[in-house]
Amino acid sequence: MRAAVYSRYGPPDVVRIQEVGKPIPRDNEVLVRIHATTVCAADWRLRTADPFLIRFMNGLLRPNKTKILGMEFSGTVEAVGPAVTRFAPDNQVFGGTGFQFGAHAEYVCLPEAGTLAAKPENMTMEEAAGVLFGGFTSLHFLRKANIQAGQNVLIYGASGSVGTFAVQLAVHFGARVTGVCSSSNVDMVRSLGAAAVLDYTREDFSSAGPVYDMVFDAVGYSGFERSLRALKRGGYYVRVGGSGKFLAILMGALQGIWVSATGAAKVVGGVAAGSREDQLFLKGLIEAGKLRTVIDRFYPLDEIAEAHRYVERGHKQGHVIIVMDPPR
Numbered sequence: 556m557r558a559a560v561y562s563r564y565g566p567p568d569v570v571r572i573q574e575v576g577k578p579i580p581r582d583n584e585v586l587v588r589i590h591a592t593t594v595c596a597a598d599w600r601l602r603t604a605d606p607f608l609i610r611f612m613n614g615l616l617r618p619n620k621t622k623i624l625g626m627e628f629s630g631t632v633e634a635v636g637p638a639v640t641r642f643a644p645d646n647q648v649f650g651g652t653g654f655q656f657g658a659h660a661e662y663v664c665l666p667e668a669g670t671l672a673a674k675p676e677n678m679t680m681e682e683a684a685g686v687l688f689g690g691f692t693s694l695h696f697l698r699k700a701n702i703q704a705g706q707n708v709l710i711y712g713a714s715g716s717v718g719t720f721a722v723q724l725a726v727h728f729g730a731r732v733t734g735v736c737s738s739s740n741v742d743m744v745r746s747l748g749a750a751a752v753l754d755y756t757r758e759d760f761s762s763a764g765p766v767y768d769m770v771f772d773a774v775g776y777s778g779f780e781r782s783l784r785a786l787k788r789g790g791y792y793v794r795v796g797g798s799g800k801f802l803a804i805l806m807g808a809l810q811g812i813w814v815s816a817t818g819a820a821k822v823v824g825g826v827a828a829g830s831r832e833d834q835l836f837l838k839g840l841i842e843a844g845k846l847r848t849v850i851d852r853f854y855p856l857d858e859i860a861e862a863h864r865y866v867e868r869g870h871k872q873g874h875v876i877i878v879m880d881p882p883r
């Protein structure tokens with residue numbers, strides 16, 4: 556099968572299309588022919604080993620464990636192992652490979668009990684491919700920060716994969732949402748249900764003082780001091796995004812522990828995870844018309860290096876979709 560493979564850390568061109576072995580499903584596994592996948596922030600972070608800690612997980616000098624990126628997909632079941640009961644060939648599905656990656660390929664195998672489910676009926680394959688990375692991340696952190704109806708929640712970086720889902724989910728949970736993005740994304744973020752949208756090129760979200768119960772930083776640029784100024788005492792400061800040197804990460808973690816200990820704010824961070832239950836929860840919201848995937852642009856698999864280049868700039872609107880077999 557064809558797959559996008561990277562065998563050294565570096566710029567987008569390290570990703571090459573190659574022939575690799577087609578996976579064979581084990582007894583409890585489902586083989587999916589991928590129709591669409593995404594290039595997300597985790598893909599370029601693994602490709603560039605940013606933050607550096609990635610090298611301790613995926614190979615110090617070169618990627619050893621994960622060589623095919625891609626965390627989310629939609630597709631059609633091609634074959635199932637003999638112990639599989641919930642899926643059958645030709646089922647249309649969407650799923651997530653999580654930290655196994657591997658979705659930038661024509662086929663992927665997943666355990667039946669993994670994050671794999673029937674595609675939402677009201678979504679295209681391309682839309683369904685972009686649900687889980689941003690959806691799982693937003694759901695994980697909003698719950699970790701104990702989101703409650705009636706809260707005033709600020710989503711910083713409201714226009715990316717995480718931000719677009721965070722806005723919609725926070726609205727679903729009954730919060731009054733203020734989104735922060737650049738001028739060109741204001742209308743889109745408002746269309747997701749944000750009650751107010753601030754353009755970060757024109758205004759400072761902290762100028763209104765401590766009015767938010769939660770500052771949810773989806774991209775890592777909200778700034779510690781500024782976010783604390785905008786939070787009510789004891790509010791949640793959620794740090795989803797961010798990169799940097801080991802020392803900066805360590806200092807940020809210590810700052811968080813200190814601020815939490817003083818009671819000024821509860822600082823939440825870490826790595827998001829999603830489960831099959833979370834996937835079904837998101838699917839339910841999609842089918843109820845409460846959640847949608849925002850798509851910026853499409854690329855064929857052959858142009859995946861271009862997709863990486865675009866995504867790494869950090870200004871995509873929602874999702875960048877790779878379509879495996881685009882109509883010719």
Ligand SMILES: NC(=O)c1ccc[n+]([C@@H]2O[C@H](COP(=O)([O-])OP(=O)(O)OC[C@H]3O[C@@H](n4cnc5c(N)ncnc54)[C@H](OP(=O)(O)O)[C@@H]3O)[C@@H](O)[C@H]2O)c1
Binds near residue numbers: 736
């Ligand atoms: N902790 C975890 O488990 C976890 C999980 C998933 C993702 N992440 C991290 O979360 C971050 C966001 O991921 P993503 O997939 O949402 O990325 P993305 O889709 O690339 O989001 C980029 C968005 O950030 C906005 N942005 C760029 N510069 C900005 C600035 N200076 N101020 C405000 N907004 C700015 C852009 O909006 P404009 O074009 O309007 O500027 C763009 O829409 C990444 O760093 C990723 O690694 C962490």
